[in-house]
Amino acid sequence: MKPFDKWPALVQDAQQGTFDDSLFQSDSDVKNSAQPTRLPMAKVPTIILKALNPHHTDYIRIDPKEARYWHGGLHHHDDRQLLVISNNQAQRLKTVSQGNIKEIFAFIKKSALEAKVEGQFGSGGSKGFSSGAGELSQNSAHLGAATSDYSKNDGVGFNSSQGAGTTRPSMGKSNAGIQKTPTKLESTAQPIDTIAPSVIIGQPNLKQIVKLEQNQATKRRFANHVLGPGETAASVVEQYTGTPNESRIYGFNHPQFTIKNPPKAGDKVRVNTGFDVLVKGQFYNSNSVNLIWKGPTSGSKSAILEQVNGNYIPDRGYDWELALPLVAGEYTLTAEAGGATHSVSFSVEESEDQLEIIDFIYIPEDNSFIAVTQSLADILEQEMEVLNPPMEQLKQALAGQQDLSKQDDKVTDAKKALNETLKPLVSGPTANKITEVIGFKGRKYTYVRSDNMANHFRRYKIDTDIRNGRRFSDANGNLDRNKLNKALKNDLSKLKVNFKYDKKLVDTYTTIWGEWARELNKDLNIKRFEKSDYFDASAEARLMRYTHGAGIAATFSPKDGVFSFQADAKVDFAVGEAKAAMSGYYPNKNGYEFKFMMPLKNTTKEREINLGAIRLNATIALFGYAGAKLQAAANVGCTVKQGKMILEGLTPEQVKALSRADRKFEPVKGELSAFAGVSAGCELTGALQWDNPEKSGKSSFCDLAKLGGKAEGAFGAGAHAGCYIGYEDGRFMLRAKLGLIWGVGAGGELVCEIGVDEIVTLAQFVYHQLKNNDYDYLEFIQPLAFNVLYKAVAMHIATGKDITEFVGGTAKDIDEWWRTKVIIHEQAKAIMQRVEQTPEMLKFTVPESKGAFLNLLANPNLASLIDSDTYSWQGLNEQRENTIIIILKHILCTEELDEVLQHMGKGGTKCSQEEGLSQLNSILEGAQQREFDAWRRKLPSRARSGSVAVAMLNISPFVALA
Numbered sequence: 001m002k003p004f005d006k007w008p009a010l011v012q013d014a015q016q017g018t019f020d021d022s023l024f025q026s027d028s029d030v031k032n033s034a035q036p037t038r039l040p041m042a043k044v045p046t047i048i049l050k051a052l053n054p055h056h057t058d059y060i061r062i063d064p065k066e067a068r069y070w071h072g073g074l075h076h077h078d079d080r081q082l083l084v085i086s087n088n089q090a091q092r093l094k095t096v097s098q099g100n101i102k103e104i105f106a107f108i109k110k111s112a113l114e115a116k117v118e119g120q121f122g123s124g125g126s127k128g129f130s131s132g133a134g135e136l137s138q139n140s141a142h143l144g145a146a147t148s149d150y151s152k153n154d155g156v157g158f159n160s161s162q163g164a165g166t167t168r169p170s171m172g173k174s175n176a177g178i179q180k181t182p183t184k185l186e187s188t189a190q191p192i193d194t195i196a197p198s199v200i201i202g203q204p205n206l207k208q209i210v211k212l213e214q215n216q217a218t219k220r221r222f223a224n225h226v227l228g229p230g231e232t233a234a235s236v237v238e239q240y241t242g243t244p245n246e247s248r249i250y251g252f253n254h255p256q257f258t259i260k261n262p263p264k265a266g267d268k269v270r271v272n273t274g275f276d277v278l279v280k281g282q283f284y285n286s287n288s289v290n291l292i293w294k295g296p297t298s299g300s301k302s303a304i305l306e307q308v309n310g311n312y313i314p315d316r317g318y319d320w321e322l323a324l325p326l327v328a329g330e331y332t333l334t335a336e337a338g339g340a341t342h343s344v345s346f347s348v349e350e351s352e353d354q355l356e357i358i359d360f361i362y363i364p365e366d367n368s369f370i371a372v373t374q375s376l377a378d379i380l381e382q383e384m385e386v387l388n389p390p391m392e393q394l395k396q397a398l399a400g401q402q403d404l405s406k407q408d409d410k411v412t413d414a415k416k417a418l419n420e421t422l423k424p425l426v427s428g429p430t431a432n433k434i435t436e437v438i439g440f441k442g443r444k445y446t447y448v449r450s451d452n453m454a455n456h457f458r459r460y461k462i463d464t465d466i467r468n469g470r471r472f473s474d475a476n477g478n479l480d481r482n483k484l485n486k487a488l489k490n491d492l493s494k495l496k497v498n499f500k501y502d503k504k505l506v507d508t509y510t511t512i513w514g515e516w517a518r519e520l521n522k523d524l525n526i527k528r529f530e531k532s533d534y535f536d537a538s539a540e541a542r543l544m545r546y547t548h549g550a551g552i553a554a555t556f557s558p559k560d561g562v563f564s565f566q567a568d569a570k571v572d573f574a575v576g577e578a579k580a581a582m583s584g585y586y587p588n589k590n591g592y593e594f595k596f597m598m599p600l601k602n603t604t605k606e607r608e609i610n611l612g613a614i615r616l617n618a619t620i621a622l623f624g625y626a627g628a629k630l631q632a633a634a635n636v637g638c639t640v641k642q643g644k645m646i647l648e649g650l651t652p653e654q655v656k657a658l659s660r661a662d663r664k665f666e667p668v669k670g671e672l673s674a675f676a677g678v679s680a681g682c683e684l685t686g687a688l689q690w691d692n693p694e695k696s697g698k699s700s701f702c703d704l705a706k707l708g709g710k711a712e713g714a715f716g717a718g719a720h721a722g723c724y725i726g727y728e729d730g731r732f733m734l735r736a737k738l739g740l741i742w743g744v745g746a747g748g749e750l751v752c753e754i755g756v757d758e759i760v761t762l763a764q765f766v767y768h769q770l771k772n773n774d775y776d777y778l779e780f781i782q783p784l785a786f787n788v789l790y791k792a793v794a795m796h797i798a799t800g801k802d803i804t805e806f807v808g809g810t811a812k813d814i815d816e817w818w819r820t821k822v823i824i825h826e827q828a829k830a831i832m833q834r835v836e837q838t839p840e841m842l843k844f845t846v847p848e849s850k851g852a853f854l855n856l857l858a859n860p861n862l863a864s865l866i867d868s869d870t871y872s873w874q875g876l877n878e879q880r881e882n883t884i885i886i887i888l889k890h891i892l893c894t895e896e897l898d899e900v901l902q903h904m905g906k907g908g909t910k911c912s913q914e915e916g917l918s919q920l921n922s923i924l925e926g927a928q929q930r931e932f933d934a935w936r937r938k939l940p941s942r943a944r945s946g947s948v949a950v951a952m953l954n955i956s957p958f959v960a961l962a
Helices: 003-016 046-050 110-121 135-142 234-241 376-399 409-422 450-458 479-491 503-521 526-530 539-547 625-633 651-663 715-722 738-742 754-770 783-799 811-822 825-836 840-844 847-858 876-888 896-900 914-922 926-938
Strands: 059-062 080-086 089-090 105-108 196-201 209-212 217-225 268-284 290-294 300-302 318-324 329-335 339-349 358-363 368-373 426-428 435-439 448-449 461-465 572-573 579-586 592-599 606-623 638-642 645-647 682-691 699-708 723-728 731-737 746-754
Touching: 046 080, 046 089, 059 080, 105 110, 196 896, 209 217, 209 268, 209 783, 217 234, 217 731, 234 268, 234 329, 290 318, 300 318, 318 847, 329 450, 329 731, 358 503, 368 376, 368 479, 376 409, 376 448, 376 450, 376 539, 376 926, 409 625, 448 450, 450 638, 461 479, 479 503, 539 625, 579 625, 592 651, 592 738, 606 625, 606 699, 606 738, 606 754, 625 645, 638 738, 645 896, 651 746, 682 731, 682 746, 699 754, 723 783, 731 738, 731 783, 738 746, 746 754, 754 840, 783 811, 783 825, 783 840, 783 847, 811 926, 825 847, 825 876, 847 876, 847 896, 847 914, 876 926, 896 914
Parallel strands: 209 339, 638 746
Antiparallel strands: 059 105, 080 089, 080 105, 196 268, 217 268, 268 318, 290 300, 290 329, 329 339, 358 368, 368 461, 435 448, 572 579, 579 606, 592 606, 606 682, 638 645, 645 682, 682 699, 699 746, 723 731, 731 746
16 A cells, blocks of 8 residues: 555544554555654744645645655645755755755645545545544644635535544445445535635745845846936936946946946936845735835835736645835735735845935934935935825915905815825824924925834934034034034944945035024024024924925925915914914905894894995914914814904814804815814904995005904894994993804804994994994894994084093993083083084984984073074074084985984984974974975985995085085
């Protein structure tokens, strides 16, 4: 009996973990039939297991003594494998005699056993074995490769009629025992299953260090280049590698080009640009392998597969490989094939021959200088390709934007891209994973992801600390550039890695760095570097500079800044301090028509209120995290904190909350997903301006209220509708919904204080709102505020005192003064003189004021009648009548006249229209009465639009007496 005759039973027993020695003959019977001994796979080194293709679970391990007559193949697909470890690698042998038998591992493919069984015991392809779970199927855990689930039959079919765990070959119809002479199996086996896809990374090994130099783990990388005018071999190599090493061309283009016969313009050359890392492995039961790598560089590629004639054969392993352009650092590789994966972690180091310094950079965060090799430069370039595009996209989207009241989709999309980039990097106001680099390739600012750079910066960090005044300052305490040069050169020699560099490079860099330092620190006094008043290197300052475009212009200056809400504003950007003041008109210089719905008096119906064009003439103070958050936000909101207006970019949660609180808020689609936590916000200062019809010239906008003020007190329904004016603690206050002024994407409420400088504008504003609304009740003005305002204006007319003297007291004090000091007969003469001499403010007196004056003048007391000054050559009360006519002249329409007549009770209190008209008829006589009646008939029912002067009815006698 030959060894193959015993393998069916061997496989079955191997699955069960038992052997029946009676199936084998001794050496004395058959020379080539030494009894096989099955050995455990668990003790096989991983390096040997990886050499078994397609997978080690496809093999049975036997004692190499029983393989002494083998003539094994040297191909990894062969059924019989003899392996030994040599120089830390698995090596295949043809015969056992080629090595030390104690160090040899012998294996036989289970598929070979199956084929032998089918040949001896059945004519069909469905004959086989039944099996319980044996140790062979468990050994797959020994290898680090993660695979899909294998079939339970592990590639061999078994008859399980005897029950799991006790299976033996079925010999005919009897299960009583095992026959020493095998017979044909019954045709009861299941079809042979194919194992699932699997993939293995064979090179590099776990935790291997791959050096970027010529070795088995690397492959030279080349680029083809056609020389242009003026280019030389040295300049071309420097373009690709950063170093003018001509051997990278001449060593690979010989004999066509040599030092004596250099390439010329128009010649095509191969340039050795460095080394790629060579990744190899095996796969089976798949037709593709995808490799993903993560580290200082990241990406994915499809592997190059072993070429075969026809299709890939199931259950047979094939090779794949791929050259990856990796730079120094730690990596994780993951191979994927048909759902199966295998991962390996390893590291890449630069060759000692490649460590040439080509640049220097400065990290403000820890005041350190870093030596830059070509490898590090490549990483910095790749980082720029990650962080610069979102800012360039935002800059392009904002170009030409002049109106903030309408959100541009391009701007919203750009902000979304910026948020997606920042989301994994920003974890709060004081923490982010962005590193700021000064001076890379002459650029003032470069931004990189901290996690990808930390190891490189530690490796190449120079001990030079610019804050060390003793080493770097001259006698005057200023930075001495010569000392800095010497210090850098001295500290470079202390690095653990031996660098090569051109000493002129240090001179060049310190010049670039010195210009940056002087710009930010005003001068080069060393104390400024110890604690700079001009440069903030904190996390939020870095974020502010990055999000406002500091990294996208090589020679960045404040004018290159990118600002989302600039529109008509001018920006003062203190780059070093990470602060900016954006001053201008919001949403634009033309303002936004302030319209909202208000309920009619004593009804549930509403009507539209249009206050005219309103704009903000304001300054937004941007700084740090709050400035970055506002920059990246699609929606903004304002609140008042400690009397100051604060503008803030809104997170999705804040948008939801504000939408519930502010029904005028119209958010735009766009999430501020990268910014978490509460920020201080950006202070908003300036004034709310109104397009005043009374103004003329280039701009008719004037300040209506100053931004900021206390937000206490109940401001009534108008505050919820859109706008509300109230009087509190001697101050006029205005609240307005930001969205009604700014437009979509803005919410919250502006709180403004109307100071002494804005009282006259407020009087004009209120009168025009009455005029535009047919002198109907204005729901958005608090009754108390309305009463204080009209009495203050009337008392200014009556007394000649500044209007501000009548504002500031309590409502009770003002009313007392009004009744006892102003609207009294003793004051009538002064009122008449004031109205005749300076009638300007009469234009903006409300019906209550006009009615009070007319009541006083139309009802003289006895003292007035005997006063000789009240007589003229024209008759009695002529002065009073003239003053009455001047007041009437400032009534613009019948709607207003009706309101005035109904407020001709004492002090402007209510009376009937007939009673008011009767008072006028009683004092006007003859021709004046006829003129008054004619004027009444010509009054329009509604006031004309425009200024009061335009709306006034200019007919005799009112024109002559004005």
